[in-house]
Amino acid sequence: MSEIGRERVLRAALELFGRDGVAGTTLSALRTASGVSVGSFYHHFAGKEQVAEALFVECIALYQDAFLAELKAYESARGAVSGVVAFHVRWCKEHPDRARFMFTERPAASEALAERNKAFYREVRSWWRVQVRHGALIGVDGVTAFVLWLGPAQELCRMWLNGQSPEPDGRQVELLSEAAWRSVGGAHGD
Template identity: 25%
Template sequence: MTPKQQRGEATVELLLDAALRVYSEEGEQGLTVNAVTKASGVSLGSLYHHFGSIDGLVDALLLRWLERLLGELVTALQSTRTARTGVRSLVRAYLRFVREHPEVSMLLHSSRADRLGMTQAARLRDAQEARLTPLTEWVRHHVERGEVAPLPLPLIESLVLGPVVGTTRRWLTFGDVDLEEAARILPDRIWRSLSADPQ
């Protein structure tokens, strides 16, 4: 890597870190070009050069942390042997990530992230394909073994992540959910909805 490329990467890191800091302190309304350049010490021209706009910067920040979350979910599944223990590990890994990164989780579960997901769903899936493929393969494997009900993949995804995302949003918004309790209760409740033998 050339010195110029190294400087470019360092600038990108400064901008992404500053954007998260500004979002954490000021919320989405405070996430402006001026606020980010001031917090990062990076010039306006550099922000536009690397990201094109403040929207491009925030999208890159969302993608960075989405990739990290998906990576942690994949890692959680890789150490499990059964579908049931996989569901338990995935739910707990998701809630642990939220607890450890509340500011990031606020961004990942924001209306801005929802808008990005709705308008750029195909691009997001393509960008995260390397992370999503192991999750998809894990589901297929356990459907083929007869552990998971043979439901359409989008429904399985909704049955697993729907309750976790809903709980996360409740915790982030109202704070009236105990994430430790949720990590104990949700896995078995979710498993009942997925199991090929719900008894």
């Protein structure tokens, strides 16, 4: 299967998994929606679980690369903390199918996902440690930092994507950005 065929499977998977979930999507439906033959499908994927894994890694990669670009766009810790909260909501609005998939599906841990996450978190932790040394951010472990920083924005987006609340608006983003800064800003914050 060419890379075009692989991409067709992943695009069909994003639509079908978003609508029916991985468990509710049949391999036959996935093949039909993508327009690839059985042989072409199995050339790259052993089954729909591997498609879900590849799609999840692709979504995470897009999000993480954009996250890091946003993080590096600010000179101050305060600007970065607030900017990344706004980025998170904006990314979810711009990529609702990908965000919904990432919030609802958790494929089995894979080497590709582990490597991607390891590199991403290493870079964010490195940035965080520099900010802590300068007194701009509080010194907490990585999990606590992410929960304080992005937990409320992630929950707001999850609720919106699941149809439990209206689409997030600018005022909500402002409030969550300020709350994130109050939660993680250090004694000498910008």
